Amino acid sequence: MELNWIEWYGYLASLVVFISLTMSSIIKLRIFNFLGCLIFAHYGMLTGLWPVAVANGSIALINVYYLYQIYKTKEQFKLLDAEIDSAYYQHFIAINQTEINKQVSIKALSEVNTSFYMLRDDNIAGILAGFKEEDGTFTIFVDFVPTKYRDYKLGDYYFNQHPAFLKEKGITRLKTYATDKDHCFYLQKMGFTCENRDDKQLYQKRL
Known part of the structure; x- marks a missing residue:
């Protein structure tokens, strides 16, 4: 029996609800x-x-209500220096190793000279780690945020709205290499510009 358009409309509704449940971002x-x-x-x-x-x-x-609550809430953000050999830092890396490995190897991460915890309402919501040079250039090895905080708020706050947090740490320019299409999209959204260099996509941003 051939389905009419109303039945297909019902299937479309089911599909959209199903897709919603695959989203890692709570906002999406x-x-x-x-x-x-x-x-x-x-x-x-x-x-x-x-x-x-x-x-x-x-x-x-109900979804409208919770989206409104998310967007109206004034959250607190802060950067804290992180010691890469501390027990908590190593624990954070270990439990998120699979996803962090998509950006950088654990061996390379152990060689960074600068690392920060990104705090959101006093909760550690991510890490930012890399190599800071004397001229203020910070090469980002990893900019990682766990799934529940992955809504672009952290990156937008530190890279766009309040770069003073990074400037206070002596950082005036950011650079990093994109690892995949999603990473490219994120960097472009954060205001980084792309340069092709040595068959790699180098992204840079001046604070």
Whole structure:
């Protein structure tokens, strides 16, 4: 039996909700879930399935509420110097080793001369580590944020809105090499400019 467009519309709603559950970013999850629930609510109205319409409409409103709470909350950010041989630092690296290895090898990471904890509301939300030169250039080896904090807020705060945090550490220029397309997108979003050098994509930003 051939499906009509309303049935396909219902499948579309299911697909969008499914996609929302694959998102690592809580903001993206909320946005996609909102869209999926909105489509489902409309589907329920079109088909006369009012329990479906009411339930999904309510969930859509809940998503709006939590997105509003996320964006209105004034969070506190801070950079703290990190000792790479400290027990906590090594623990943080160990539990996130698989993802950190996508940016840099653990051996290379052990050779950095500058490392920071990126704090968000007094919680360690990521690490920024690399090699700082005397002229103020900081070559970033790893800029890693665990999944629950991966919403661009940390990078935007330190690299764009409040570069004074890094300047206070003697850093005036940032450079790093992109590791994949997602990394390129992130660096461009943070205001880095790209140069092709030695078959690698070098990104730089002056603070």
